[in-house]
Amino acid sequence: MRAVVIDAPGGPDVLHIRELPVPVPMPGQVLIRVEAFGLNRSELHFLRGMGHSGSFPRVPGIEAVGTVERAPGGEFVAGTQVAALMGGMGRDIDGGYAEYTVVPASSVVPFRSDLEWSVLGAVPEMLQTAHGSLTVGVDARRGDTLLIRGGTSSVGLACIVLAKQQGITVIATTRNPSRAEHLRSVGADEVVIDTGSIADSVRVIAPGGVNGAVELIGTDTLPDTLRATAVHGTVSFSGMLADVWTIPDFYPMAVIPNGVRLTAYSGEASDLPAPVLQAFLDAVAAGTASVPIAKVYRLEDIVQAHVDMEDGARSGKLVVTTR
Template sequence: MTETMRAIVLDGPGAPDALKIREVPRPVPEPGWVLIQVKAFGLNRSEFHFRTGMGSFGSFPRIPGIEATGVVLEAPGGEFAPGTQVAALMGGMGRTFDGGYAEYVVVPASSVIPFKSELDWATLGAVPEMLQTANGSLTVGVDAQPGSSLLIRGGTSSIGLALAVLAKRKGITVVSTTRNPAKTQTLFDAGADHVVIDAGSIAEEVRRIFSEGVGGAVELVGTNTLADTLKATAVHGTVCFTGMLSDQWTVKDFYPMDFIPNGVRLTAYSGEANDLPAEVLQEFLDAIADGQVSVPIAKVYAFDEIVQAHQDMEDGAVAGKLVVVV
């Protein structure tokens, strides 16, 4: 008899209530794949894109979810011992094969990162993709160095808040933006040294703080604010395009000579599981446990509250990471 599990299934693009909880067969791992009992999973903007049909990747019906944390049950290839605490992320999860919105998930061993922690599962569930993206944007994207300055455009997003935490740990001066003045204190609490209210154009105000411009910037809003972010950045500074909170992905009639200021560097970052070294994840979790770092969790939901969770994500109702505990 086939074992079953509860999973959140999307038959096709739709509103939050298109996410349906069903009993489905529990997946069975092949060699090279790992069966994980899911304890918690974070919500990500790309899952909103997938749910609404904005992304041109993946297929339906599908169990969404580009990340999950939990415990290894089986690894036929012997990559991980049963009982190992792990995070799984990216690699096609929730797009080309079923993802983390379930009681169990099977993923390629290459998408799995082991860790050891006594933190609660809600906290652990918030970290992997958020940390991977923030750490990669800071190190690979901007290559930010201690003593430099960093602009975080879209600071109240989970990645924006995690970026502030990581940047402060490296001794970087942080400028974070928000469209909502009521969220200013949230940014200061995360470690921002300066907060700029974003009405669409911030370059002038940033240059009042840093006359030469910031040494680096991470663009999390989208292409609609990218030109202005570039204008806020110093010569030989780097702007890393990482996020699209505005759901605007492309630059119409892109003319580089006009769009990019002289000497400012423009790059991008979108990472995979192997871009988050196990030691970086472990160090971050240990820092949380020691009270050195706080995780920007906005709200924790039960499995049955997935529709409300997606509605809150779509509405931008809260600042920080949304987590579902299974």
């Protein structure tokens, strides 16, 4: 099989396509014929050697979609359409950047869909993070006003789609004014151009502050996002697009406004229930939801795909198909 291998940290040029043996699953594992996979910022962190776990050489990739080839433990029938995500994929075990991958059965979520694999490949990790951020993170409810800081990211766009399905008013941010219309087209009610300090602008739209906020930029914008949030509102720290991971000299009473709740969200496959995945895919097929895909690449274009992810010029999910 063809697989992308990283021997040591570096830039996109350390991604090499090689011929490897098809992995053999043990009981409790699933061999998946990979059809497509999405690219994620955490893979960029791992590529640069910034991850908190993992080893080299490694086939990267924290997610993939395809069909079951073998499940020795009987958890899945051969031919079942599945998504695989997290569970150490691409860090502690070889991941989805390959034509076949072996993953723990606990990392596999089944579904049924006639959507193109290039569309399906964009969904698993993006949907898991967006769904978890809105439910576990913010606990958003119908009628709430929600701020999505980093709206043009793939997770930000998915948050907009899911929030609008739930009857939530969405304020989304972008640093690029030319992307404002795109945010509105996927459902954002209001768009704020992110100058780094937007709390006052958000409070013009929502005078008492927003009920909840999903922070996807990083710790550098987090204090400002907290200031945009209402008393008893919740901010979920769910992403680090700016690659700023810590707050120097963190003093909670100076950073967190009175009565504003700060939490975080990062999930596993178990945080994406099969009915949630199926319902979203059915909604996409019916035209009532959309998958924000920026571009689809072939496996042999993996280096260019990572270059494009690093420069951040594209709005939405980058997807690679293997065949």
